[in-house]
Amino acid sequence: MDFTIPDELRAFRETVRAFVDKELIPHEDYVEEYDGLPEEVEREIRRKAVAVGLNGLGMPDEVGGAGLDVLGQVLVTEELFRALGGVAEVVPATPRILLACVGEQRERYLLPCVRGDRQWCFALTEPDTGSDAAGIKTRAELCDGQWVINGRKRFISHGDSADFAIVFAVTHPDRERDRITAFLVDKGTPGFGVGQLHKTMGHRGYRQAELLFDDCAVPAENVLGEPGRGFDIAQGGLSAGRIMTAARCLGPMGRLIGDGVDWAKQRVQFGRPIADYQAIQFMLADCATDLHAARLLTYHAAWAADHGEPPKVVNAKASMAKLFASEALGRVADRVLQIFGGTGYMNETYVERAYRNARIERIWEGTSEIQRVIIASNLLKRGMFS
Ligand SMILES: Cc1cc2nc3c(=O)[nH]c(=O)nc-3n(C[C@H](O)[C@H](O)[C@H](O)COP(=O)(O)OP(=O)(O)OC[C@H]3O[C@@H](n4cnc5c(N)ncnc54)[C@H](O)[C@@H]3O)c2cc1C
Incomplete structure (x- = not known):
């Protein structure tokens, strides 16, 4: 059994450690006091994180990510989270699910997230379903070529500030499997609103919001992956x-x-x-x-x-x-x-x-x-x- 950590990962870990000590930990008192950082400070942290190669840790090279394997991502994540979550979370992280983006979706969602230019949130949990995520009730129905979403999500991290949400909704209620579809919903889409902002026990600066969908219409191009396969890509x-x-x-x-x-x-x-x-x-x-x-x-x-x-x-x-x-x-x-x-x-x-x-x-x-x-x-x- 070989427990050696490869030299290049050790070296990168040192770089991340120095970044955390210099660029993240000094902001902790501010985040604790004011429950977040000024937008310009967040932008600057993201810029510096990208400069040291911290964006899109697990994303492949061809989309501008760091292309690290899982062990590499673990070592970097361990270092990053020596800083409090409310500061560490400012460093751009792209969810693997966005690798399902195709065509123009890549330019609009995937690539800007890897660059740290656009922020996302992941909207699965609902008031009646948490652990039993497959039981969500938010519905999306196809009307005149558009998907119309109705429902409510809660506890969505960055829900109030994200540029777009990855939203899970039931599209095929009669099926036993393949009932749920994932949608990319931009902030400002009519019918998409932010409800209650939750006050939490910890993680100041890392806010959770309720998201409301009231006849929110999105074009078919905003389906992420195949209709009905949303849960599979989430599980991936x-x-x-x-x-x-x-x-x-x-x-x-x-x-x-x-x-x-x-x-x-x-x-x-x-x-x-x-x-x-x-x-x-x-x-x-x-x-x-x-x-x-x-x-x-x-x-x-x-x-x-x-x-x-x-x-x-x-x-x-x-x-x-x-x-x-x-x-x-x-x-x-x-x-x-x-x-x-x-x-x-x-x-x-x-x-x-x-x-x-x-x-x-x-x-x-x-x-x-x-x-x-x-x-x-x-x-x-x-x-x-x-
Ligand atoms: C700070 C915060 C941030 C979050 N961010 C997001 C986000 O960005 N996006 C998102 O979609 N969701 C998010 N969530 C939701 C989170 O994923 C859920 O809170 C979590 O999955 C648990 O669901 P629940 O809170 O509804 O608890 P419940 O599912 O209602 O569980 C209540 C209790 O019952 C237990 N339980 C449930 N089922 C079983 C079982 N089968 N066997 C034994 N015990 C069981 C649970 O373990 C728990 O102890 C966030 C939550 C918090 C608190």
């Missing part, structure tokens, strides 16, 4: 998405542990640094073990994807990585906050912010329970997958 990027969610958890874990160690060495109580107390050492040891195990699961899932293991096996490994890393992050944030004592409860510390941010990782991209359903179903059908 699922494993990679879950591996990246696991990777997003590694960055904060590493930073939390670094902060915890520094604090334990310098905080003196009863005449000694608290790092001298075994209670503190054990918490740090458990944190380091959690991070190491989460890294191994995540890097291995990425390696499995890159080495062409069967999709079902990659899916199960991606679910294990996402499940473990997201839960490990919660444990690490909790222990490090304990090590900081009351100081860790104060908003000016990274640990307080990371603790709040950590909670969502067990919910989005499939809750912990859904990951366990996937892992158990694979185990019961195929046995243990090594």
Whole structure:
């Protein structure tokens, strides 16, 4: 078994680390205070991110992406998310689903996203359907050559600011399969509006919105992929998405542990640094073990994807990585906050912010329970997958 990370990936990781320290982390206090960055600052971050090759990490060369394999994307994502999500998310990321763009769609949607010039949002979740995503109710009906969308989406990240939405709607309600179609809907299309903006527990600057569709007509050219195949193309990027969610958890874990160690060495109580107390050492040891195990699961899932293991096996490994890393992050944030004592409860510390941010990782991209359903179903059908 070879655990060596290729030299070129190590070098790129160093570049990303320097970028995060210089261009992202200094904006964290502002984002926490004002729940976002000024548009011109976001533009500047995107410009600099593109200059160091951070745009479209998993996108192929021919569309202007970095062309990284999954392991490469994991290493870069881990570094990027050492910064708080509300800042790290400003770096342009293009969802794999946009690779389904054809003809003029490539010029209007895919390429500008890879360049960081246009922002998108992914609109699947609805008030009545979250985990059971195939049960969505938003409808699109073909009338005089146009698709007319009616329905409501909620919890849509960047929904208020995105230039266009990738919207999932039922187009073939009578079918058992192939019922759902994906649409590209531009901001400003009549009948497409933004409803409630949600206030959230963490991730300041990373806003969620309700999206409303009221007789919103889009031309047939705005169908992404084949009519009826929307759910399949959404599912296509699922494993990679879950591996990246696991990777997003590694960055904060590493930073939390670094902060915890520094604090334990310098905080003196009863005449000694608290790092001298075994209670503190054990918490740090458990944190380091959690991070190491989460890294191994995540890097291995990425390696499995890159080495062409069967999709079902990659899916199960991606679910294990996402499940473990997201839960490990919660444990690490909790222990490090304990090590900081009351100081860790104060908003000016990274640990307080990371603790709040950590909670969502067990919910989005499939809750912990859904990951366990996937892992158990694979185990019961195929046995243990090594
Ligand atoms: C901050 C944030 C950002 C988001 N961004 C987006 C976005 O950009 N686009 C988008 O489309 N969606 C987005 N979502 C939605 C997110 O994907 C859903 O919240 C998630 O899928 C869970 O759905 P739900 O919240 O409706 O919970 P539910 O599905 O209602 O689940 C409630 C509880 O029941 C459990 N449960 C459900 N089914 C089962 C089962 N079969 N077995 C065992 N337990 C089960 C769940 O694990 C959970 O504990 C976002 C959500 C949040 C909070």
